[in-house]
Structure formats: structure tokens, C-alpha cells
Amino acid sequence: MTEEVVAPGSLIKNLLEDPDIKIQLPSDDINKVHFQYLSTPPAGISVDSSGMIRITEWVDRESICPNKELCRIQVDLAIQPVQYFTLVKVILTIEDINDNKPKFAEARVTHVVSEITRTGTSFVLPEISDPDSPRFSVQKISLQPITEQFELKTSLQPDGSQEVRLILRGALDRESVSQYRLQAIAVDGGDPEESGILEIIIIVADANDNHPVFDQDTYEVTIKENVPIGFVITRVHASDLDKGANGHIVYKFSSETATNLHSMFSINNDTGQIIVTGRVDHEEGAIWYLTVEARDQGEDPIPTETLVIIHVDDVNDNAPEIMIHTLGDSGDNEAVILENTVSGTFVARIVVNDRDSDDNGRYNCSLYEDHFVLDPFGSDFLITTRGILDREKKSKFSLIIKCHDYGKQALTRTTFLQVSIEDINDNCPHFSEESYFSQITENNYPKTVVIQMTATDPDYGDNGSVQYMIHGRESQWFNVDPITGVVRTRVSLDREVQSYHEIIIVARDKGIPSLSITTILTVNVLDTNDESPEFTQNVYIFHVYENELPGTEVGQVEAIDKDSKQYNQHTYHLEVDPFSAFHIDADSGRITIIDMLDREEEKIHVMSAVAVDTHEPHFSSSATVSVYVIDRNDNRPQFIYPSGHNNTVYIGNDLSPGSIIAKVEAEDKDEDHNGRIRYELIDDSDEERYFKLSSHTGVITLIRTLQHIDNGSFLLTLIASDDGDIRLSSSSKLYIIVDKSLSRSLITDNNDMISNVIIIIIVTCVFSVLIIGLILSICIICKRNHGNRKRRYKYDKKTLGTLTGKDDREYACKLFFRKEED
Numbered sequence: 001m002t003e004e005v006v007a008p009g010s011l012i013k014n015l016l017e018d019p020d021i022k023i024q025l026p027s028d029d030i031n032k033v034h035f036q037y038l039s040t041p042p043a044g045i046s047v048d049s050s051g052m053i054r055i056t057e058w059v060d061r062e063s064i065c066p067n068k069e070l071c072r073i074q075v076d077l078a079i080q081p082v083q084y085f086t087l088v089k090v091i092l093t094i095e096d097i098n099d100n101k102p103k104f105a106e107a108r109v110t111h112v113v114s115e116i117t118r119t120g121t122s123f124v125l126p127e128i129s130d131p132d133s134p135r136f137s138v139q140k141i142s143l144q145p146i147t148e149q150f151e152l153k154t155s156l157q158p159d160g161s162q163e164v165r166l167i168l169r170g171a172l173d174r175e176s177v178s179q180y181r182l183q184a185i186a187v188d189g190g191d192p193e194e195s196g197i198l199e200i201i202i203i204v205a206d207a208n209d210n211h212p213v214f215d216q217d218t219y220e221v222t223i224k225e226n227v228p229i230g231f232v233i234t235r236v237h238a239s240d241l242d243k244g245a246n247g248h249i250v251y252k253f254s255s256e257t258a259t260n261l262h263s264m265f266s267i268n269n270d271t272g273q274i275i276v277t278g279r280v281d282h283e284e285g286a287i288w289y290l291t292v293e294a295r296d297q298g299e300d301p302i303p304t305e306t307l308v309i310i311h312v313d314d315v316n317d318n319a320p321e322i323m324i325h326t327l328g329d330s331g332d333n334e335a336v337i338l339e340n341t342v343s344g345t346f347v348a349r350i351v352v353n354d355r356d357s358d359d360n361g362r363y364n365c366s367l368y369e370d371h372f373v374l375d376p377f378g379s380d381f382l383i384t385t386r387g388i389l390d391r392e393k394k395s396k397f398s399l400i401i402k403c404h405d406y407g408k409q410a411l412t413r414t415t416f417l418q419v420s421i422e423d424i425n426d427n428c429p430h431f432s433e434e435s436y437f438s439q440i441t442e443n444n445y446p447k448t449v450v451i452q453m454t455a456t457d458p459d460y461g462d463n464g465s466v467q468y469m470i471h472g473r474e475s476q477w478f479n480v481d482p483i484t485g486v487v488r489t490r491v492s493l494d495r496e497v498q499s500y501h502e503i504i505i506v507a508r509d510k511g512i513p514s515l516s517i518t519t520i521l522t523v524n525v526l527d528t529n530d531e532s533p534e535f536t537q538n539v540y541i542f543h544v545y546e547n548e549l550p551g552t553e554v555g556q557v558e559a560i561d562k563d564s565k566q567y568n569q570h571t572y573h574l575e576v577d578p579f580s581a582f583h584i585d586a587d588s589g590r591i592t593i594i595d596m597l598d599r600e601e602e603k604i605h606v607m608s609a610v611a612v613d614t615h616e617p618h619f620s621s622s623a624t625v626s627v628y629v630i631d632r633n634d635n636r637p638q639f640i641y642p643s644g645h646n647n648t649v650y651i652g653n654d655l656s657p658g659s660i661i662a663k664v665e666a667e668d669k670d671e672d673h674n675g676r677i678r679y680e681l682i683d684d685s686d687e688e689r690y691f692k693l694s695s696h697t698g699v700i701t702l703i704r705t706l707q708h709i710d711n712g713s714f715l716l717t718l719i720a721s722d723d724g725d726i727r728l729s730s731s732s733k734l735y736i737i738v739d740k741s742l743s744r745s746l747i748t749d750n751n752d753m754i755s756n757v758i759i760i761i762i763v764t765c766v767f768s769v770l771i772i773g774l775i776l777s778i779c780i781i782c783k784r785n786h787g788n789r790k791r792r793y794k795y796d797k798k799t800l801g802t803l804t805g806k807d808d809r810e811y812a813c814k815l816f817f818r819k820e821e822d
Contacts, residue, residue, distance in 0.1 A: 425511025
């Protein structure tokens with residue numbers, strides 16, 4: 001007996017200390033016996049040759065014996081050598097612990113229920129499961145919070161599962177409560193107890209008045225297991241008193257039923273006919289429980305359920321199945337025994353199973369061979385020797401085992417057991433060399449021959465028949481023909497993954513016990529140029545200040561070629577246009593500038609760096625290089641207003657202090673603080689007394705009355721400076737003319753005019769940018785056509801732009817404008 005939480009490596013029992021076994025063995029020879037499997041134990045449990053039962057890995061009781069109160073495992077063993085031969089049946093009982101929580105099939109379920117739904121109506125909730133044994137499985141399910149309208153009802157289904165239903169016990173009133181939020185809490189029998197929660201949302205809604213009603217609460221039918229596909233088993237029928245869509249009924253299986261059907265049955269949604277759609281086998285399921293739902297097609301339909309019970313009658317359609325368990329590794333239908341063993345020596349255990357029931361499943365077996373005996377052993381049979389066998393007289397026996405059942409039309413199964421009589425194995429195979437060496441070029445085809453291994457064994461028959469195998473992890477790359485010893489590759493080898501392989505080759509004879517010898521085969525993998533240089537990064541990001549001198553280093557890229565030194569050389573180049581300002585060193589990958597950069601022309605330069613293998617074939621790879629140009633304060637603020645042709649403002653003398661006179665504006669092509677502009681008014685005693693300039697907005701306001709000035713003028717000297725570390729500035733002048741004849745309304749109109757002028761200026765600027773962009777595009781085309789690197793533009797009265805090249809030749813790109821006459 002063991003618990004499922006026993007740690008791997010734990011000793012469960014020493015069979016040699018068991019009194020029932022100990023009494024059958026002589027005390028002075030007890031250390032000479034060993035145990036051997038007749039049936040393979042389940043995963044996690046092992047019995048070694050000395051009879052020690054151990055846990056080899058964590059045992060999960062729920063996967064071995066799901067939902068069973070008692071979990072027992074049977075392991076069949078044989079005690080050897082032959083003079084002590086005894087069959088041992090070991091029964092292990094695995095005790096359950098509460099290591100699983102109850103769990104609903106869904107975490108949340110929503111039902112839309114009509115407020116006129118009759119009390120007593122039930123709603124099936126998602127299935128609750130707990131794979132622990134019944135003692136630790138679900139013990140109770142409660143509803144929280146407790147309400148007068150609803151209660152839970154659980155029922156044990158014929159298949160052992162629990163069905164949980166929500167029962168409506170009180171009338172619903174949508175105007176009072178439109179929604180209920182409940183929880184179904186399932187608690188198991190553990191200490192401490194575990195629980196699972198299902199959130200239930202009930203939405204109260206209007207619906208049709210009647211729901212479908214089945215003719216029967218339960219339908220029960222019996223069919224034979226060999227009915228053909230398409231056979232109509234039965235027909236369920238429900239009626240609905242409503243008319244139209246509210247009375248039109250559609251049938252379907254419940255979700256739990258549909259999940260468990262395995263495509264064996266289907267239902268006609270319109271007629272309610274249940275049809276066979278798969279192979280019906282009594283041995284797979286003698287009884288099927290199908291839950292059928294009927295619902296109308298009205299709004300908020302309320303489904304009604306009925307239970308269909310299908311009994312599957314057995315027919316004698318299964319012949320007895322025969323399984324042969326023998327000692328050793330000779331195979332299920334082969335047995336090997338040594339010559340001269342005593343009469344009654346164990347040969348094989350015959351396990352018979354007939355999946356049919358009653359007489360159809362009862363069986364008997366017989367053996368047709370004079371040198372062997374077939375005796376009952378519980379529900380199984382044992383084959384033992386009759387007399388002493390001599391290999392020199394006969395080395396092999398073919399046993400015919402025939403089993404039949406007791407059905408009216410009996411079915412029979414026959415199988416064969418090959419029994420080989422072998423010599424004693426006393427020689428190991430021998431390799432012709434102590435170790436082997438070979439080599440192969442990488443990227444080979446799978447199944448390429450590497451070498452042929454040869455080992456000999458002077459023994460006779462299987463004792464001298466050598467088989468080859470590869471031991472260890474190298475078997476994933478190589479295999480060896482077990483007969484010829486030819487070693488081949490399984491896959492294409494990659495020197496960059498592993499440059500050599502040390503393969504353990506095992507030569508083993510077929511004797512019992514088998515003897516073997518090992519040798520080491522070293523395979524060197526030769527290199528080819530099959531790797532592309534790979535950049536260490538997919539994207540490189542560098543930063544450089546504008547106006548740096550040619551030759552300044554921007555950064556360095558690096559690519560690595562996994563090939564050997566013979567093939568891992570590569571060069572670098574940039575994929576850029578011929579006029580690029582960047583250069584990369586072909587050997588080092590160092591990127592430098594070959595022309596000064598202007599951030600105001602282009603902030604980011606994106607290019608591809610390419611690494612190309614210098615050997616054939618020329619493999620290559622690329623990476624993206626992004627160079628961000630860092631701003632320097634190399635542009636002065638430029639006044640937009642006032643300008644040389646627009647620098648005068650006319651005002652009347654009746655403006656009140658605080659009135660806005662004008663708004664100056666300047667621009668700076670630099671960014672951040674280098675492009676942030678502050679305005680100043682040069683200290684002048686007269687102007688300072690009357691006007692104030694906002695350093696941030698550029699708004700000029702009147703700070704004193706002008707009523708004492710009939711006519712006059714002011715000259716304001718304006719300074720626009722940036723916030724760079726070394727500030728740059730420019731100046732402009734603004735004339736303010738005071739004219740008494742100008743009224744306040746005219747001034748207002750003047751202010752409106754100023755606003756309109758600003759709008760016109762903005763539109764003009766946008767249009768100018770578009771014209772300049774067009775000119776630049778045309779000039780770039782000209783530049784590419786004539787191979788010039790640098791371009792300079794100047795204004796020409798006859799043309800919009802003139803491109804001057806290095807060779808002092810001029811290329812003019814002219815745009816002609818024609819004035820259309822009215």
C-alpha cells in the first residue's frame with residue numbers, strides 16, 4: 001500500500017522479506033534468486049531484480065484509477081533461476097489524497113428566464129468534476145446567497161456523474177428584480193476541504209407563454225450492437241401550445257451529451273429522430289444516457305429536457321483475444337529456453353480476454369504439441385515443458401494455441417508461439433579494432449554511409465548472431481544497421497552545431513543472458529561554406545552631431561560567420577544612393593561620414609548595411625542602420641514680421657492702455673531649446689514708456705495713453721534670440737505711426753486687417769514651400785542625370801532655380817509661367 005504523494009526513490013516493499021515468498025525459497029540460496037517481469041508495471045513503479053519495489057516518479061492516482069474508491073495495480077513477476085521458478089502476483093493499493101479541487105466545466109453561466117416561467121422549472125448547470133476518489137470528491141453543493149426564488153438540486157446520474165440543476169421555486173417579477181447573481185459552491189470531503197465556485201447570472205426577461213413539453217419524461221429503447229449506420233433508434237416528441245415561431249420546436253442534444261457521444265448518435269433537429277452515426281459496440285458501452293433538449297423558436301425560449309436511455313444488447317462479435325507473455329526480450333510470440341532444463345519449466349503465460357458477455361465471453365484454450373503442457377492458471381493459462389528438451393534433436397518448436405468461446409455460434413482465435421532451444425552463451429562478440437575513425441563533410445544527405453562495423457562471436461546460433469546498436473544521445477544523428485553493422489547518418493550534419501561525434505557502438509549477441517561489447521567510433525565533420533554572416537543586431541542606431549567634419553566616425557556594425565576560419569571571412573558595404581554622405585569600411589564595419597550633415601535638411605538617415613561572404617557561394621545578410629543627426633545651434637531666428645516691406649503700423653491716439661498694437665513673429669529652424677525664440681524690445685526711453693513686448697508671444701501692447709499726441713511716430717528695435725547654449729539672435733525694426741484722425745473703429749478694422757494679413761502670410765508660406773519642393777525635386781533629377789554630388793540653388797530672374805555643379809557648368813531647370821488674359 002502506498003500514497004500517491006510518495007517521493008520518487010522511496011522503497012515500498014522488499015519482496016524477499018514477504019513471508020509467503022520467503023517460505024518457498026531455501027534460506028541459504030535466497031540471494032541467488034532474481035525477479036523478472038511478466039507484465040509491465042505502470043509508469044512510476046518499478047521492481048528491480050532483487051525484488052525491491054520502488055517509486056520512480058510521482059504517481060498520480062487520478063490518472064491510473066479515475067473516480068474509483070479503490071485503486072489497485074497488479075504486477076506479474078517470475079522468480080528465477082529455473083530451479084526456483086515461481087509466479088508472483090503483486091497487488092499495489094494506491095491511497096488517495098485530496099490533491100484536486102472541485103471544478104465546474106465553466107466558470108460562469110448565464111440563463112435568460114422569462115418572468116412568467118413556471119415554478120419548478122429547472123436549468124441544467126455545467127458539469128462538476130473532482131478526479132479524486134469518492135471520499136475526497138464533491139460532497140455537497142450549496143447556493144449563495146440564499147433566495148426564495150432559486151434552489152439547487154443535485155442528482156447522481158447512471159454513469160456516476162453528478163447533475164446539478166437550478167430550480168425556480170418562486171415567481172419572478174422583472175419590474176422588481178431584473179437580474180440575479182448567484183454562486184454555486186461545491187465542497188469536497190478533504191480536511192481542509194477544497195471548493196469550486198460557479199457564477200450564475202439569471203436575467204429576467206419577457207418571453208413567450210408556453211415552453212415545449214415532451215410526451216415522456218424518459219424514453220427507453222434497446223438495440224443490438226451491430227445495427228448499421230443510419231438506423232433510427234427512436235423518436236422523441238414534444239409539443240408547444242404557442243403558435244408560429246413560439247410553437248415551432250427544435251431538438252438537440254445537451255452540451256454534456258454532445259461532448260460524450262463521440263459521434264456515435266445524432267438527432268434530427270426537426271423530427272426528433274435519434275440516428276446511429278457511428279459503430280455501436282456493447283463492449284464500449286452497454287447503456288447510453290442521452291439528454292435531449294427541446295426549445296421553441298420564440299424570443300427567450302425555455303428549453304425542456306428528456307432522458308433517452310439506450311440499452312445495447314451484446315452479440316457474439318468478438319473472438320477471444322490472446323496475449324502471450326514470455327520471459328526475456330525475444331518478443332510476445334517467441335520464447336527461448338535453455339536445453340536440458342527440468343520438466344515443468346515455465347515457457348509462457350497466455351492471457352485471454354473476450355469482450356463479449358455471458359456465454360459469448362466464456363472461453364477455453366488448447367495446445368497442440370507433445371513436448372509442452374497448457375494448464376489453467378486462474379483466468380489465464382501457463383505453458384510449461386513436458387520432459388527434458390535436447391537442442392541437438394530439435395532446436396525450435398512451433399506451438400499452436402487455439403481458444404474458442406461458448407457462444408451459440410462459437411468464435412475461435414488461433415495464435416502461434418515459437419519456442420527456441422538454445423545453447424549456453426559463454427562468448428562475447430569481438431570487434432576487429434579497438435576504436436574506429438571516420439570523417440564526413442557537413443550538409444550530407446540523410447542515410448549517407450559513414451563506415452561499416454564488424455564484430456564476430458564464436459558461439460553457435462543466436463549466441464553467435466551479432467546485432468549492432470548505437471548507445472546514447474548520438475543515436476539522434478546516426479543509426480546502425482543491426483545486421484550488417486553499416487553506420488549511416490540519420491540527418492544532415494552541421495559542423496557549426498557539433499564538429500565531431502563520439503559514437504558508442506554496441507555489438508550484442510542474441511543469447512540469454514545476452515553478452516555484448518562496445519567500441520568508440522569518432523566521426524569528424526568537415527566544414528563547407530554554408531553559413532551567412534549574421535549581424536549582432538537587426539537594427540543599429542547611431543547618433544552624430546550635424547556639421548561634423550568628413551571622416552567623423554558614426555558607429556560600427558559587426559557580423560559573425562559561424563563557419564570555420566577557412567570560410568568565415570566577409571566584407572561590408574552600404575546599400576545607399578551614389579550621393580550618400582556615409583561610408584563603411586569594408587573590413588571593420590566602421591561607418592564614417594564623407595560629407596557634412598545638416599539636421600535641418602534631414603534628421604534621420606536610414607540605410608542597409610550588408611555583410612557578404614568572400615567565398616563561393618557568396619552568402620550575405622543585412623541590418624538596418626539608422627543615424628540620428630543631433631541638432632547644433634547653427635541657425636539664427638529670422639523675423640517673419642516685421643519685414644523689410646511690411647514694417648509699419650498705424651494707430652489712433654484714443655487707444656486705451658492694454659490694447660494690442662501688433663504681434664511680431666520669427667522662426668528658427670533648429671529644434672528644442674536651440675529653436676525656442678524669445679523676443680526683446682531694445683531699451684529706448686520713449687518707446688519704453690508707451691509699449692511693452694511679450695518675450696514669449698511677441699505681442700506688443702500699449703501701456704500708456706497717447707491722447708496727448710496728435711500726430712507722431714515711434715521706432716521700435718526688436719530682438720529675436722534663441723535659447724541655445726551660445727545664443728544666436730537677429731533684429732528688426734517696427735514703425736508705429738500715431739494719427740489722431742484715425743478713430744478707434746478704424747483701429748479695430750486695422751486689427752482685423754492685421755489678422756487677415758497674418759492668414760494671407762500663412763497661406764503664402766505654405767504655397768511657397770510647395771513651389772520650393774517642386775523645384776528641389778526637379779533639381780534632384782537633374783543632379784542624378786549628370787552625376788554631381790553637391791547641389792546649390794540661387795535665384796535667377798529668368799528661371800525659378802539654377803543648379804551649379806563642381807565643374808562650373810550650369811544646368812538650368814526652367815519653369816515658365818504664362819499669364820492668361822481675361
